[in-house]
Amino acid sequence: MKHAIKFDRDGLTLVGDLYTPENFDQNGQYLAVLVQGSFSSVKEQMAGTYAEKFAGQGFVALSFDYAHYGASEGSPRQLEAPAEKLADLQSAVSYLLDLSSRG
Numbered sequence: 001m002k003h004a005i006k007f008d009r010d011g012l013t014l015v016g017d018l019y020t021p022e023n024f025d026q027n028g029q030y031l032a033v034l035v036q037g038s039f040s041s042v043k044e045q046m047a048g049t050y051a052e053k054f055a056g057q058g059f060v061a062l063s064f065d066y067a068h069y070g071a072s073e074g075s076p077r078q079l080e081a082p083a084e085k086l087a088d089l090q091s092a093v094s095y096l097l098d099l100s101s102r103g
Contacts, residue, residue: 002052005062009067010087014091017043017062029100030058031059032060032100034062034096035047035050042070
């Protein structure tokens with residue numbers, strides 16, 4: 001199942017999709033995977049397709065739009081900044097870890 005989510009990175013709101021297995025139990029324990037495409041892709045492209053496949057195999061999978069791309073905040077748009085993308089990825093991992101502490 002796909003859930004629209006948002007998380008913060010240095011004051012910017014990043015937008016993603018969290019995919020969960022069919023019989024997801026919020027109190028259960030699951031392996032999680034972060035699925036991202038190339039630097040300029042958005043979550044609806046390859047990453048979302050693969051994240052959905054991972055969820056079908058029992059994983060929790062997160063795909064999101066990097067800052068400056070897609071539905072995520074950031075100006076200028078389509079800014080190619082590898083250090084910022086690394087920070088985005090670190091924030092996404094923190095989001096997933098936070099999920100595990102809530103369960």
